[in-house]
Structure formats: structure tokens, C-alpha cells
Amino acid sequence: MANERLDRKAMLGHKIRRFRLDQGLSQTEMAAQIGISPSYLNLIEHNQRPVTVPLLFKLGNAFEIDLKEFAEDDDQRLAAGLSEVFGDPLFEGQGVSDRELRELVAAAPAAAQGVLTLYRAYRRIWESAQVLAHEAGGDGTGDGPLPPDSPVEAVRDVLEAASNHFDDLERAAEELWDEAGLDRDALFAGLRAHVRAAHGIDVRVMPVEVMADTLRRWDYHRRRILISETLLPSARIFHLAVQLALIGHRERLDRIVERVELPNDEARGLFRMTLANYFAGAVMMPYAPFLQAARDLRYDIELLRRRFGASVEQVCHRLTTMQRSGARGVPFFFLRVDNAGNISKRLSGGGFQFARFGGTCPRLVVHDVFRSPGQLLTQVARLPDDTTFLILARTLDPIGGGRDRLQPRYSIALGCELKDARHLVYGDGIDPKKPEVFTPAGVSCRVCERLDCTQRAHPPVNHRIRVDQALRRAQPFDFVR
Numbered sequence: 001m002a003n004e005r006l007d008r009k010a011m012l013g014h015k016i017r018r019f020r021l022d023q024g025l026s027q028t029e030m031a032a033q034i035g036i037s038p039s040y041l042n043l044i045e046h047n048q049r050p051v052t053v054p055l056l057f058k059l060g061n062a063f064e065i066d067l068k069e070f071a072e073d074d075d076q077r078l079a080a081g082l083s084e085v086f087g088d089p090l091f092e093g094q095g096v097s098d099r100e101l102r103e104l105v106a107a108a109p110a111a112a113q114g115v116l117t118l119y120r121a122y123r124r125i126w127e128s129a130q131v132l133a134h135e136a137g138g139d140g141t142g143d144g145p146l147p148p149d150s151p152v153e154a155v156r157d158v159l160e161a162a163s164n165h166f167d168d169l170e171r172a173a174e175e176l177w178d179e180a181g182l183d184r185d186a187l188f189a190g191l192r193a194h195v196r197a198a199h200g201i202d203v204r205v206m207p208v209e210v211m212a213d214t215l216r217r218w219d220y221h222r223r224r225i226l227i228s229e230t231l232l233p234s235a236r237i238f239h240l241a242v243q244l245a246l247i248g249h250r251e252r253l254d255r256i257v258e259r260v261e262l263p264n265d266e267a268r269g270l271f272r273m274t275l276a277n278y279f280a281g282a283v284m285m286p287y288a289p290f291l292q293a294a295r296d297l298r299y300d301i302e303l304l305r306r307r308f309g310a311s312v313e314q315v316c317h318r319l320t321t322m323q324r325s326g327a328r329g330v331p332f333f334f335l336r337v338d339n340a341g342n343i344s345k346r347l348s349g350g351g352f353q354f355a356r357f358g359g360t361c362p363r364l365v366v367h368d369v370f371r372s373p374g375q376l377l378t379q380v381a382r383l384p385d386d387t388t389f390l391i392l393a394r395t396l397d398p399i400g401g402g403r404d405r406l407q408p409r410y411s412i413a414l415g416c417e418l419k420d421a422r423h424l425v426y427g428d429g430i431d432p433k434k435p436e437v438f439t440p441a442g443v444s445c446r447v448c449e450r451l452d453c454t455q456r457a458h459p460p461v462n463h464r465i466r467v468d469q470a471l472r473r474a475q476p477f478d479f480v481r
Contacts (some may be wrong), residue, residue, distance in 0.1 A: 006266040014106035017045040019065070027099040028156075034058045035266055035302060054079050057207045062179035078112050080443070085119045087446030087460065098385075103239065120153075151267035152435050155274055160348045163331075165323035166278055168256060173282035174251055187309065190236045205229050211436070213267065218243055232397070234284070234311045241280035249279065278321070284310055285318045294319065298425040301328065301376065301392065301414075313396055316414040320347045330420045333389075335360065335413040336396075339370050350416040353391055355444035362455045363441040366413035378426050380418060384449045388438065390427055391415035451479050 018319070020030050031041040035058060044050040059065060076190040082101045086094065105112045106136055176182070180194035192203040203225045211228040216239040217420040225243050227236050245253065253275050262268045285308045297303045305315045313336070322329030337360065346354050354360070360367075365379035376394045383389075393413040421427030430437060442448030444457040454474050459465055463479045471478070 005123065012051045013045040013047040013049075016041075016051065016059075018109065020045075024062070059413060062364055077348065077353055078109060078116070081116050082112055083447045084355055084444055087114060087444065088119075090122075112136075130327060151262075151264065151270045153270045154262050156346065158271060158276070159264070163323045164320050164347050164349065166256060166275065166325060168199060168252060169245075169279045170282050170287045170324065171277060173279060173289075174286060176244075176283060176386060177286055182283075184308070188233065190242065191237065191240050191244065191283070195240070195248075201225060201247070205226065205236065215239060216243060217228040218247070232311070234309055234314060236307075237284055237309070238277075238280045238314065239284040242276045244283075245276040245279040253258060272346045281318045281321070284308060284314065287322070287324060289329070290318060291322050291327060293425075294322070294329055301394075301423045311397070311410055312394055316392075316412055317347075319414065320349055330416050330423050332414050332416050332476075335366055335415075336410055337413075338365055339409045339411075341367060344410065350389070350420070351387060352415060355447075359457075360442075360459075361442045361444070362449070363439055363453075365391055365439075366411050369393045369395050370409065379439055380430060380437050381415075382438040384440075384442055388418040388432075389415045390418050390424065390430070392422040398429070405480045 019029070020270055023030075023191070027038045027041050027045070031038040034041075035054065036055070044051060053300070072261050079098070079101050082105065083098060086089075086096045086101070096260060101112075111386065112181055121242060123149055180198075182190040182194075195201045195203055201223045204224045204227070206228060208228060208230050211226065211230070214226075215228050215231060215235075216226070227239055231239065253272050256275055257268050257272050260271070262271060290304075290308065293307055297307075299319070301312060301315050303308070308315070310318070316332075316334055318332045318334045319329065331350040333349040333354075334345070334347040335343065335354070337343055341359050341362070343354075343360065348354055364381060365377050369375065369377050373395045374397075376392060379391045381389050381391055381395070391413050392413060394414065396410045396412060398407045416424070418427075418430075418432065421430060440453075442450055442453075445453075445456050446460060448456070448460055450456075450464065451460070452475060453474070456476055459479070466478045469480060
């Protein structure tokens with residue numbers, strides 16, 4: 001799996017050049033250390049020759065670099081972010097092409113990141129002005145405090161940079177299994193006994209009359225973890241493991257939080273809870289057994305959830321974390337939306353880049369499954385740049401009991417590049433030679449070039465709207481072509 005990922009990212013000359021310049025080396029000096037000619041290195045840096053896997057290993061040995069850093073296509077993520085920025089009406093008429101954006105990222109990645117940062121600041125100011133105008137009934141010109149950096153977006157950036165994998169927490173979960181002698185068939189009982197023996201804390205499942213809408217509570221003074229009876233067995237295990245992480249691995253969580261740059265205490269608190277949730281997933285589905293089962297079962301989500309006593313969302317989320325060096329699984333992206341299309345969780349991966357501003361493409365199957373609750377649907381989606389993804393989608397079961405008629409409704413999507421679909425049972429029978437297999441989709445209306453889309457919510461950048469009073473097409477917008 002690792003070599004497959006390296007092969008897919010063979011044109012890495014811009015990364016090699018940036019690394020060389022950061023090290024203060026000339027082409028001649030670097031070429032001598034990896035055993036190639038300076039002229040060949042020059043061709044590599046200008047993307048006129050691919051970086052082969054053996055050559056990449058030579059780089060790793062010569063400079064002690066992390067090969068994953070070069071295998072990950074972070075430039076694609078940066079270019080996708082810039083494409084979305086220049087899709088804003090603010091830049092209407094600028095005519096910045098995708099090629100120019102890729103060249104900017106390759107030549108000056110720090111400047112490209114600066115453009116993204118500046119645009120995010122602009123968006124915060126603009127959104128704040130809109131809120132103030134709405135509250136005051138004015139035109140948005142009033143002064144007022146600006147919201148801080150979004151903690152949600154900040155944490156998402158950290159997760160994306162880490163490929164949603166934290167090996168410290170994986171090792172901690174594995175150590176817990178050894179220390180507590182846990183048994184997959186009695187995991188809740190084993191965790192409860194360990195919490196009692198190691199921390200002197202009782203775990204009690206409490207009736208809904210006592211807990212009301214609270215799912216989990218740490219009663220510090222009485223040394224009790226209270227868990228609602230409304231939770232399914234998989235959720236009870238998860239919440240107990242989350243609280244164990246917060247109590248028993250506090251220093252470990254703090255060290256991880258301190259290693260990353262986050263804008264405020266809100267973001268640090270949210271990241272800390274995210275890490276505790278990560279630990280819980282690693283306890284429920286230990287890395288090596290889970291990855292082996294995923295491969296043996298060809299990523300069959302229903303069989304994986306039954307084998308590990310987990311929910312569909314827990315299994316899908318866990319699949320995105322299988323990125324341990326030397327033992328990587330299929331790279332997946334993950335998305336959770338509500339029935340109004342709002343994104344409540346997203347994890348980039350597998351080459352798919354989400355829109356940071358605005359919603360998702362309405363053609364994605366994640367929006368369709370609300371009409372088929374409990375059924376897993378598949379889709380082969382092709383983006384305008386011809387990258388193609390296999391997407392699995394399903395609605396989620398209610399979080400708690402059925403007493404609340406306003407239970408939140410969510411659906412999730414798990415996806416990977418179509419070239420990886422051969423590893424999945426869901427990829428069987430897909431014939432890429434048949435055009436009807438593919439659903440034309442996009443990332444965001446602002447940057448989508450599909451002018452014939454009948455579900456477009458906004459016109460794309462760099463296309464002028466054409467208004468013809470004598471003609472009405474099925475598409476919501478017509479354009480000068």
C-alpha cells in the first residue's frame with residue numbers, strides 16, 4: 001500500500017527543490033549524496049522526470065526525511081484551497097486559471113498559504129459584518145467585535161496535516177489492552193474493571209430519568225463515571241473509553257496538544273476532546289487486528305462493525321486513521337452531514353479535497369441516503385478534473401433513545417480513489433469503461449466547471465452569466481460560452 005501511494009505521487013520535483021533549498025544545498029551537492037547526476041536532479045526538480053520509489057528511498061536514507069511527507073499530496077490540498085478562494089465573487093473577472101494556481105503553489109507555497117490565511121481573515125470580517133447588519137437592521141457598515149479564529153476549522157487543519165493518525169494514542173490503546181487483559185467479547189466489562197482497579201472509579205449505567213439528555217458525566221467528587229442507558233452497547237464502550245482517556249491519559253493528551261499551533265483555548269479544548277475520541281476508537285478497534293480484519297473482509301463495513309461491536313460511524317471513522325508508517329490501509333475521506341446539508345464532520349484523505357467555504361455538491365450520494373434510511377448506497381463520482389472516487393453512504397442510527405421527536409438526523413460518506421476500489425468488496429462489478437457508471441460531481445459550485453449542472457446553487461468563477469429573455473434552459477444559470 002505504501003509503494004502504491006508513492007507511485008501515485010511520482011512528480012515531486014517542486015518538493016525536492018524546496019527541501020534542497022531549505023537545506024542550503026546546491027544541485028551538485030544533493031546529487032552527489034543520492035548518487036545521481038546534477039543534470040538529472042535538475043530534470044527532476046522541473047518535473048521532467050519522475051521520482052522513482054528507489055530514488056525516494058535514497059533520499060530518505062541520505063537525509064533522514066519522512067517519506068510520507070513526500071508521498072502526501074499537500075500541494076493538491078493547497079491548490080484546491082486557492083481554487084476555492086478565487087471562486088469568490090470578490091475575484092470575478094480576474095481569470096486566474098488552475099494552471100496558474102498550481103504554479104504558484106509549486107514556486108511559492110508559503111505565499112500561497114499566506115493568500116489562504118488572508119482570505120480566511122477576510123471571510124471572518126465579512127461574515128461578522130453580515131451578522132451585525134442583520135441584528136441592527138442596517139447595511140452592515142457598523143463596527144463591532146470580530147469572532148475569533150474558528151476552532152472547528154483549526155482542528156480540522158491539524159487533523160488533515162496529521163493524516164488523521166496519532167501513533168502516540170495508538171500505542172496507548174495497545175498498552176491498555178495488554179495491561180487490562182481486555183477481551184473483545186466483554187470489552188465494556190473489562191474497561192469497567194480496569195477503571196475501578198487502576199483509578200478507583202466506579203462506572204454506572206444510569207436510567208434516563210436521572211440522566212435526561214446527558215449521555216456521559218464524570219462525577220469527580222463521588223469518583224463515578226455515569227453513562228446513560230439510552231446508549232447502544234457500542235456507544236457505552238466508546239464513552240467509557242473517552243472518559244478514561246481524559247482521566248488516565250491527561251498528560252499524554254496535553255503533550256500532543258502542545259506540539260501543534262492552535263489559535264485559542266477553544267481550539268485547544270476541542271482538539272483535546274478530539275484526541276480523547278480518537279483514543280476511544282483505537283481501544284474499540286486496535287490498530288493491527290482492525291487493519292488485518294479490514295483487509296481480510298475487503299473493507300466490508302457491516303462485517304467489521306459486527307466483528308468489533310462498533311457502530312457504522314465508528315468503523316468508517318476508524319478506517320480513515322489507518323495511516324501508520326509501514327502498515328497503511330486504503331486512504332479514505334469521511335463526511336457527515338445533516339438532512340439540511342450542513343457539514344458537522346469532515347476528514348480529508350484519499351485525494352478528495354472538501355470545500356472550506358460553502359456546502360458540498362448536491363450530486364454526492366451522501367445527500368440521497370435520507371430517502372433510504374439504514375441502507376448503504378454506493379456511487380462512483382467523477383470530478384471536473386477527471387479524478388474519480390468510490391463513495392459509500394448511509395444514514396446513522398439515532399444517538400440516544402427515541403423519546404425526543406427531534407432526534408438529529410445524519411448521514412455519512414466514506415470514499416477513496418477509484419484505483420483503490422479493488423481492495424473493497426464494494427468495488428466489485430464496477431466497469432470503468434462504461435460512462436453510465438460515473439456521476440458527474442464537483443467540490444463546490446463556485447469552483448465547479450460543469451456549466452450544464454441542473455443543481456447548481458451558484459455560478460462558477462470566471463464565467464459571465466448570460467440572461468436571455470427568450471430562452472430558459474433546465475440549468476438555473478446560463479453562461480456566455
